[in-house]
Amino acid sequence: MYPRLLEKVKKVLQTKSDVFVLTSSGTGAVEAALSNIVKPGDKVIVPVAGEFGSRLADSVEIYGGKALRIQVEPGDSPTAAQVEEVLDREKDVLAVAVVYNETSTGTTVRELEKMGEIAKKYGALFIVDAISILGGDWLPVDEWNVDVCIAASQKCLAAPPGVSIISLSEDAWKAVKRGRPATLYFDLPRYKKYLEERKETPFTPALPLFFALDEALNMIFEYGLENWIRRQETTAKAFYSAFQAMGLKLFAKERARSNVVIAVYAPEGIEVGKFREHLRVKYSVVVAGGFGELKNVIFRVGNMGAVTAREVVTTVSSIESTLADLGAQVPLGEGVKAAWQYLKDL
Ligand SMILES: Cc1ncc(COP(=O)(O)O)c(C=O)c1O
Numbered sequence: 073m074y075p076r077l078l079e080k081v082k083k084v085l086q087t088k089s090d091v092f093v094l095t096s097s098g099t100g101a102v103e104a105a106l107s108n109i110v111k112p113g114d115k116v117i118v119p120v121a122g123e124f125g126s127r128l129a130d131s132v133e134i135y136g137g138k139a140l141r142i143q144v145e146p147g148d149s150p151t152a153a154q155v156e157e158v159l160d161r162e163k164d165v166l167a168v169a170v171v172y173n174e175t176s177t178g179t180t181v182r183e184l185e186k187m188g189e190i191a192k193k194y195g196a197l198f199i200v201d202a203i204s205i206l207g208g209d210w211l212p213v214d215e216w217n218v219d220v221c222i223a224a225s226q227k228c229l230a231a232p233p234g235v236s237i238i239s240l241s242e243d244a245w246k247a248v249k250r251g252r253p254a255t256l257y258f259d260l261p262r263y264k265k266y267l268e269e270r271k272e273t274p275f276t277p278a279l280p281l282f283f284a285l286d287e288a289l290n291m292i293f294e295y296g297l298e299n300w301i302r303r304q305e306t307t308a309k310a311f312y313s314a315f316q317a318m319g320l321k322l323f324a325k326e327r328a329r330s331n332v333v334i335a336v337y338a339p340e341g342i343e344v345g346k347f348r349e350h351l352r353v354k355y356s357v358v359v360a361g362g363f364g365e366l367k368n369v370i371f372r373v374g375n376m377g378a379v380t381a382r383e384v385v386t387t388v389s390s391i392e393s394t395l396a397d398l399g400a401q402v403p404l405g406e407g408v409k410a411a412w413q414y415l416k417d418l
Pocket of ligand 1: 097098099100124171173174175176201202203204224
């Protein structure tokens with residue numbers, strides 16, 4: 073089933089490159105990419121728009137690379153021009169590594185395709201952490217010049233957690249072959265050899281999770297990948313317009329808004345922890361808080377995987393009711409009404 077699963081992974085990534093499924097969460101695939109590709113002293117441009125961009129830059133350094141960070145204001149996402157400016161200034165940049173969807177702030181890079189073109193123009197590899205977005209937004213890996221795409225099972229692919237995905241283009245392999253990978257468990261040439269010679273992984277795979285991912289991909293293809301993504305676009309629009317109709321302020325700038333993580337400022341006087349607890353206990357709806365400094369400032373709604381009209385209506389009405397229970401001024405029913413404008417056609 074392993075080669076069959078990899079064919080499905082290629083289909084969801086829209087790539088002809090080599091792909092592997094690894095027994096690790098998404099962070100393992102990030103480490104696999106960097107420990108194989110980055111050699112001591114290599115320069116890697118990393119836009120940092122939140123926690124996961126910051127971790128990506130740290131990981132470059134852990135493997136001996138030099139991370140050239142582009143600091144982005146929280147709530148915004150990096151632009152292709154910002155990346156080009158650094159490529160232009162620095163010489164011999166090995167790679168541009170970018171988090172496509174910054175889960176900690178609910179922002180998505182809307183110029184990913186352009187960034188890929190620019191990286192190629194300067195001869196740099198394009199590495200994309202698509203962990204929280206693959207299957208939830210557009211990502212044709214080959215068409216957008218992505219050399220290394222990293223994803224995980226548990227987000228928009230709606231499979232259980234515990235396995236991750238990595239793709240490597242021919243250019244990525246060339247970079248890998250410059251030296252010995254700084255890892256045994258994630259030694260990717262070894263994964264390639266085992267696949268080609270035995271159709272196996274080099275180490276014990278988390279088999280139940282491989283089967284689960286296989287089935288999750290079957291479900292997506294039955295629904296149609298394009299339909300699956302379009303449904304997320306629609307439910308995202310429904311969520312955003314519902315929160316605005318409730319009078320809440322959205323965290324992400326409009327040009328950076330994520331379709332898979334909806335980040336919203338808590339209304340004044342409402343404590344995020346208390347709000348989340350009330351929502352969970354009374355209405356059985358779970359939302360996330362913010363990360364780090366945003367912990368008590370925003371809440372985040374996951375719009376990943378099998379989110380349908382039912383989940384949107386339940387979440388929106390439960391949030392409205394919770395805010396009213398806690399004494400906030402919310403026009404009850406307005407959120408659902410706004411969401412329905414989008415959901416009626418689903
Ligand atoms: C963008 C991004 N990168 C990396 C990670 C880490 O993935 P994992 O928790 O699967 O190791 C996450 C997890 O939320 C993420 O959203």
